[in-house]
Amino acid sequence: MRTWLSFVGLLLAGSALFCSSEAMRLRGEPYPGLANLNRLRTSAMSASGPEGRVAGGTAPATGTWPWIVSIQNIYSYHICCGVIVDKRHVVTAASCVSGLRARNLICVSGTNDWWNLTAPYYQVEKIHTHCNFDKPLYHNDIALLQLSEDIVFDNLTQNITLADIDELQEGDVLTMAGWGASEAQGTYERYLNQASGTYLPVDKCRDKLQNQDDVDLGHVCVQMNVGQGVCHGDTGGPLIDQQNRLVGIGNWGVPCARGYPDVYARAAFYNDWIRTTINGCTIS
Structure with missing residues (x-):
């Protein structure tokens, strides 16, 4: 401690x-x-109660x-x-x-x-x-x-379940959380926030972002409403489905909450890498 x-x-x-x-x-x-x-x-830093963080x-x-x-x-x-x-x-x-x-x-x-x-x-x-x-x-x-040591699991600390199979369908509700800023160039506050959006397939995500190079099958895109989405400080955070399974890890986005899709690493795509790395093996 x-x-x-x-x-x-x-x-x-x-x-x-x-x-x-x-x-x-x-x-x-x-x-x-x-x-x-x-x-x-x-x-x-603000000592007040929870306010908007995730935009x-x-x-x-x-x-x-x-x-x-x-x-x-x-x-x-x-x-x-x-x-x-x-x-x-x-x-x-x-x-x-x-x-x-x-x-x-x-x-x-x-x-x-x-x-x-x-x-x-x-x-x-x-x-x-x-x-x-x-x-x-x-x-x-x-x-x-x-x-360096084992995490102590209790009511407030648990490991997440990885989504083994990529079952996402367009329109599925996905939820993210983080401690990021509530606006571009904003400052950090203290409290965790969450927001939900819908799954957007890769081809439609590329069209929305007007980009063909930076999104592929290793990514998950989430379409949020204008005024909602990830911002500075949310990178690396979880994206979960309605069964509380990890489907994405926060990667990158267009700042902040301007109606563009947010982009995550697709958990199912990297399951083998995660498990093999944990087990101490080398991937060729």
Whole structure:
């Protein structure tokens, strides 16, 4: 557990504002993890109750998302989201952790408030980035974080079920969650938010984005209403179906909530990679 003394030291270390303009992977911007590597917490963060974070989102009840974690740097600043897949591994976007050292990352679980000083945290022991990450650009954006100790499961912390078979049909309701900003160039607040949209097949997603290169069968697209969707800070977060199965991991989007589809790594497409990496085997 983190202690109040350790956090006081971090809070006194600096007073940088929490501008999150680079904390979601957007076209032409730096990787979100690298962009936030040295950012600190600040007492300037809102201490009020839950407000909009995911653009146009709503605050879920405590325990609704027991598998989500806040990936933070050594100063306990939220970088990206992640998803617990077993007692030692968290899946996230490779763009969240590319270029970072494992020892500089922690995963905070079991809370809707990423600034919760009593929430359990786990140090990252090793980063497994997909060998074809960004080959081509915006593809294979997935990574596994191997933790230094087992996650303690309880009512607020659980692993998620992976969607084994790609059964998505156009119009299926999908729900995402994250701690991202409520608007482009916005600042982070504290509380988890969620929003729902509908599954959009790859061909229609490409048409909507006017892009043929950055979306393929390894992606899941979600069409949100204008004013709703992912924003800075939501990268790596879970996209779930109505059976609470993981169908996507937040990859990239057009900022923020302007009516364009949001793009996720397709969980079913990467199931073999996830399981083989966890088991310690090498994929040829």
